[in-house]
Amino acid sequence: MDTSRDADIGDFLRSRRARIQPEEVGLPPHGRRRVPGLRREEVAQLAGVSVDYYIRLEQGRGTSVSDAVLDAVGRVLRLDPTEQEYLRTVARPGPRRAPASPAAVQKVRPGLRLLLDSMDRVPAFVLGRRMDVLAWNALGDAVVGFSRMPAEERNMPRQVFLDPRAREVYPDWAAVAAETVAHLRLDAGRHPRDRRLATLVGELSIGSEDFRRLWADHQVKEKTYGAKRVRHPLVGELTLPYETLAVAGDPDQMLVVYTPEPASRTAERLDLLASWTATPEPARE
Missing domain, CATH: 3.30.450.180 (Beta-Lactamase)
Structure with missing residues (x-):
């Protein structure tokens, strides 16, 4: 498991949840909250997916997640195009390749x-x-x-x-x-x-x-x-x-x-x- 990637997607989604208040998306505030922003359950509800499915995504276990789900989550979290691209990248990394050699140097043609x-x-x-x-x-x-x-x-x-x-x-x-x-x-x-x-x-x-x-x-x-x-x-x-x-x-x-x-x-x-x-x-x- 790529733990650094798991942390990246989890921290990213949590940071985006935190910047949106429930009343901004038509949800009641439900009294005092331990953390700012939307709960995972609320994101799942608004995106039209199960809570378990969204939790797996936030934990980096949703590598087969569809474009439709990522688009729905992006709309709920009000991601801009660059953030949406980043979400797709960290949610569905490409085939595992060996890291480039530390000695490799980029060349300008x-x-x-x-x-x-x-x-x-x-x-x-x-x-x-x-x-x-x-x-x-x-x-x-x-x-x-x-x-x-x-x-x-x-x-x-x-x-x-x-x-x-x-x-x-x-x-x-x-x-x-x-x-x-x-x-x-x-x-x-x-x-x-x-x-x-x-x-x-x-x-x-x-x-x-x-x-x-x-x-x-x-x-x-x-x-x-x-x-x-x-x-x-x-x-x-x-x-x-x-x-x-x-x-x-x-x-x-x-x-x-x-x-x-x-x-x-x-x-x-x-x-x-x-x-x-x-x-x-x-x-x-």
């Missing part, structure tokens, strides 16, 4: 490296499994400083939670931290037997009380688009909208591109930064 190098007006980088930073372009390096990090520390969760400068670098640190953990949790659901991920989560849990709290919340979120504020030591604060693009042919890699508004103060500061860091070493691991 040459064509993607050339694309990065050609994007000389915007910061860009490639993220892989566990949000490891696999490659970057010159302006991306100038903004984040990837080349100055030891190779084993080029990982976004490590930077956010273990780098003592992170709260200064990110004025909206709390939002950045929550988004980072939510995406890492999604990656964990897709790859439940990843030894490196387990090691990373353990390291972050020991090193950061904030990470432990956010990890226990079981939030899941796809990294798609948004905006991030970065306080740069040379040019000041940058407001950086970003787009995250899936890399065709490798579902475990993402191209992240910062897209500042044309003629904005951030665009001007990036131009200045680019002129100061002309012709550095191009995108590398």
Whole structure:
């Protein structure tokens, strides 16, 4: 039995039950409750399944559960599309495979490296499994400083939670931290037997009380688009909208591109930064 997966699905469903009050779904509150939110019996009733069936699902014993049941549970718990995908992933894991060798290294194909190098007006980088930073372009390096990090520390969760400068670098640190953990949790659901991920989560849990709290919340979120504020030591604060693009042919890699508004103060500061860091070493691991 995969006990880590059982804990993941159980903790996830319990956390989603806790955020919904009975009166929100037309149920009487039934007096004082020991725990917040819906009881397992109420979720089962609203989803149209037996209590025993739902309990087996929450205990990780529902590996043959149907799409219809998962959809019904998702509707009751008001899961968004990303949460629904996560539920399907942890409820019905794929065939058991041996974990990847700890020595295995993700590679960025040459064509993607050339694309990065050609994007000389915007910061860009490639993220892989566990949000490891696999490659970057010159302006991306100038903004984040990837080349100055030891190779084993080029990982976004490590930077956010273990780098003592992170709260200064990110004025909206709390939002950045929550988004980072939510995406890492999604990656964990897709790859439940990843030894490196387990090691990373353990390291972050020991090193950061904030990470432990956010990890226990079981939030899941796809990294798609948004905006991030970065306080740069040379040019000041940058407001950086970003787009995250899936890399065709490798579902475990993402191209992240910062897209500042044309003629904005951030665009001007990036131009200045680019002129100061002309012709550095191009995108590398």
